[in-house]
Amino acid sequence: MTDQPRGRRAAPDDGERDEPPTRPLRTSLLLTVASALLPGSGLLGARPRLARIVGAVTAVIAVVVAAYVGYFALTDPASLATAAVKPAILTGVSTALIVAGLVWVALIAATQILTRPRRLPDRRRALGALLVTALAFGVTAPTAIGARYARDQMLLVDRVFTSGPDEVKSSSRPTLEGKEDPFEDIPRLNILLLGADGSASRADAVEQYSVRTDTIMLASIDTATGDTTLIQIPRNLQYTPFPEGSEMAELFPDGFRGEPAEEWFINSIWAHVELEYPDLFADSTYRGAEALKQGVEGVTGLKVDYFAMLDIDGIQQLIDAMGGVTVNINQRLAIGGNSQGKRPSGYLEPGPDQHLMGYEAMWYARSRLDYSDYDRMARQSCLVGAIIRQANPTTMLTRYEAIAAASSQMVVTDIPQRDLPVIVELALRVKDAPVTRLVYSPGKNGYSYNNPDFEAMRAAVDDAIQDDTSPSASPTSAPGTSSPAPASSASSEPTTSAESPSAGPSASATAAGELTDGAQDVGDACAWHGDDAEADPEG
Secondary structure, three states, rough: OOOOOOOOOOOOOOHHHHHHOOHHHHHHHHHHHHHHHHHHHHHHHOHHHHHHHHHHHHHHHHHEEEHHOOOOOHOOHHHHHHHHHHHHHHHHHHHHHHHHHHHHHHHHHHHHHHHOOOOOOOOHHHHHHHHHHHHHHHHHHHHHHHHHHHHHHHHHHHOOOOOHOOOOOOOOOOOOOOOOOOOOOOOOOEEEEEOOOOHHHHHHHHHHOOEEEEEEEEEEEEOOOOEEEEOOOOOOOOOOOOOOOOOOHHOOOOOOOOOOHOOOHHHHHHHHHHHHOOOOOOOOOOOOHHHHHHHHHHHHHOOOOOOEEEEEEHHHHHHHOOOOOEEEOOOOOOEEEOOOOOOEEEEEEOOEEEOOOOOHHHHHHOOOOOOOOHHHHHHHHHHHHHHHHHOHHHHHOOHHHHHHHHHHHHHHHOOOOOHHHHHHHHHHHHHOOOOOEEEOOOOOOOOOOOOOOOHHHHHHHHHHHHOOOOOOOOOOOOOOOOOOOOHHHHHHOOOOOOOOOOOOOHHHOOOOOOOOOOOHHHHHHOOOOOHOOOOOOOO
């Protein structure tokens, strides 16, 4: 055998000749993190050409999708909002997020496997596996939450806003679909907001006597600007008139009346129709709502387009799900108690920026032991405003599941699913637009308990909506302290029934002064009035 020439090394075998230099583990870990930050980007450092192509394609797709969503979120939030009420889109989003999460995890794992050094000791190999596990959890958690939220939203829309064969039937709502501008013939959209005490504690009474709509508000929305006037109607309004030629006008030509009189207030229209007139509005799903719509039109002169009825238990759950609401309390408000001698279980004390959970918030809106129904109506408008104002993106994202669950239980409405995207767009205008409030209380805006002047009441509405960005009267009282009337007119109201206004301190005057006729700015009405806040009624 001939010796190798001195000074020369033996040639390596084929395997050693083809093996590239070893990459440090630190570089592999950094590339793995890069794939977690931008899907696939870490594969650009892999040796196989196919892996680099996959990494480049997925990174570009991720950037394009993120830029597309971000652009529309900033420039056209209405499009994203309307997409959020379309079940087909929500189902697609939920599926896409699940798939995206799985693909993302696969890219992270592939980056680590394809870029780590060969012949790596088990201890250092475990370090890479631990990093992949942590990053996989980090990227799948938000995509899984997003998919779940999309599914929850889809179920919420399907439960509340029905479509197809299960769609709520209504003889009075407008037709918005099939138009380039859905509101071209609708300068104002009027939505009836109802509060019904259908709580679990009254389930037997509701089944026997149907619901009583103890809160009645009409939101009249300017479809061009979003400016809104809330018209609050006393639940004990007598002799409700109905539009000429309507079904209810034919049945009650002299207004809604009967014996005993206290069973024929406006808040009992729904129950009377549902229980006693089975042939009335037979083609509508909610016959009581159709009748009440005609009653509210007779009172205000405004055609009612839709209704939404909120259950008191559902509202309480919603407020709890939101983490509570913050309101100014200008009166000491009793929790429970009645005019027959039952003592309150506690009080809500006056003060600015009072944070209330669901139970306390309900009593803020419902309490009337020492005050009248008209005081309570004012507080209800403040609570509605607080819920809208505090339903911000942070609250919605962090508490969405609980909010969606509460919402699906609290709302009954005749808004069809097909109209929802258009109404959501309008709601975005309302959120930042001025809101004024017109309330009927004795001696104000044409209202009196014994002899309501419906012509004057309708004229007050006309005045209020002529320019609802400039209220016709400046508020001079604290929220919930609108004076019902001078003692002479207030004394004619019944005070012996728990369903009638209490003859409390606000029956004659308020600490902050009386409201003038006309619309009132809701923001000013619900502000903290400091030294003008009403003192303890028992003090």
